[in-house]
Amino acid sequence: GTPDAWIPRDPRLVRLTGKHPFNTEAKLRDLYAEGFITSSNLFFVRNHGAVPKIDQERADNWQLKVHGLCANPTTLTLEDLRTKFQVVTIPITLVCAGNRRKEQNVVQQSLGFSWGAAGLSTALFTGVYLADILAFVHPNRWAKHVVFEGADELPNGPYGTSQLLSWATDAQKRMIISWAMNGLALEPDHGYPLRLVVPGQIGGRSVKWLNRIELSSVESQHHLHFHDNKVLPMPLGPDQARKEKKWWYDPRYIIRDLNVNSAIAQPDHEEILDTLLALRPTYTIKGYAYAGGGRRVTRVEISFDSGTTWELAFIKYPEDAYRTVSFASDPIYGDLDMREVDTCFCWCFWSFEVSLERLKNNNAIVVRGMDEALALQPRDMYWNATGMMNNWWFRVVIHHLE
Numbered sequence: 001g002t003p004d005a006w007i008p009r010d011p012r013l014v015r016l017t018g019k020h021p022f023n024t025e026a027k028l029r030d031l032y033a034e035g036f037i038t039s040s041n042l043f044f045v046r047n048h049g050a051v052p053k054i055d056q057e058r059a060d061n062w063q064l065k066v067h068g069l070c071a072n073p074t075t076l077t078l079e080d081l082r083t084k085f086q087v088v089t090i091p092i093t094l095v096c097a098g099n100r101r102k103e104q105n106v107v108q109q110s111l112g113f114s115w116g117a118a119g120l121s122t123a124l125f126t127g128v129y130l131a132d133i134l135a136f137v138h139p140n141r142w143a144k145h146v147v148f149e150g151a152d153e154l155p156n157g158p159y160g161t162s163q164l165l166s167w168a169t170d171a172q173k174r175m176i177i178s179w180a181m182n183g184l185a186l187e188p189d190h191g192y193p194l195r196l197v198v199p200g201q202i203g204g205r206s207v208k209w210l211n212r213i214e215l216s217s218v219e220s221q222h223h224l225h226f227h228d229n230k231v232l233p234m235p236l237g238p239d240q241a242r243k244e245k246k247w248w249y250d251p252r253y254i255i256r257d258l259n260v261n262s263a264i265a266q267p268d269h270e271e272i273l274d275t276l277l278a279l280r281p282t283y284t285i286k287g288y289a290y291a292g293g294g295r296r297v298t299r300v301e302i303s304f305d306s307g308t309t310w311e312l313a314f315i316k317y318p319e320d321a322y323r324t325v326s327f328a329s330d331p332i333y334g335d336l337d338m339r340e341v342d343t344c345f346c347w348c349f350w351s352f353e354v355s356l357e358r359l360k361n362n363n364a365i366v367v368r369g370m371d372e373a374l375a376l377q378p379r380d381m382y383w384n385a386t387g388m389m390n391n392w393w394f395r396v397v398i399h400h401l402e
């Protein structure tokens, strides 16, 4: 069997890269049907190598080393994290930078494998604020970056990446060191026993199986910090990108925040509408949208004429419900208090009601979103060598029976 054969996995998940490593997304309609919170068995998985096999005993003795350019280096156990810092629970949507890459690979094969539009998932993550841990170790004045390393062994060393110290210490960015998802211990695929979760940034920054945090004067030197999660300039093809190393080391091309994006979940690409429409006079087009960096999606627009005219869709932000409730010191979730928080770190849902007539007379539905910084999804694809951050207008062709 494969190195991960010991992990049970939901048969509804679609494997994206053969047998190993395990990379998967649900079918978009299944993901959408889950609603706001994704159960962990349908949560997308992006693994660069074999999942470290960590048993209960090793997990109980897990050591998170925090060291480097700081006054008070330390090693923390899970028990230390649970008892010495404020425990919080936050709903967070993780999105792989490769979400929707399949559309790019149709135009020209990129360096990455094909994700559909379900390379994202949402969970209630429980853990402690990274900012609190950094305050505890006291970074000194030479520290500029916070480097994170996981326990997975890859051909070019462990997985790792970094954050700017100024971002990592910003409590509003709400980066957390997490041990639980939806109230249960992390699944092996999602970083058991401990991971970083970085809201609003691409999933690649949320290091799984986290065992080391280093305060440093330079950014992460890990292989995949340089050779993944970049949007290289458009003229560069995959072959040239492989050869010309300098591009990968150019700090301008790193991806941090997610860009604004949206997709249509209903109808899905294969759906034949007539049978459904025969039952009622109107049809509800539905989908999701998200933005990066804590920004809110402020409008979603639908077009039936390939973008000549647009109409506003109705947006629902389930995340807002969490702003109206609060609880403290729950034995599993710790504190949940988002009443003072106005950032958006989760996906939202949109819907648009159309008459049967209008659907019959049109060939395609197009959607685009805008965020509160007025960033608008582009009409044209920004094809790039790694095939990342694809957010051009999402289009579904309407299939009729006749």
Ligand code: MTE
Pocket (backbone or CB within 6 Å): 043, 044, 045, 046, 047, 048, 049, 094, 095, 096, 097, 149, 150, 151, 152, 159, 160, 189, 190, 191, 202, 203, 204, 205, 206, 207, 208, 209
């Ligand atoms: N962390 C480690 N240690 N190893 C990895 O391969 N993949 C990253 C990130 N953290 C990865 C990792 C990438 S590219 C993504 S998109 C997210 O984990 C995916 O998180 P998930 O598998 O829990 O959905």
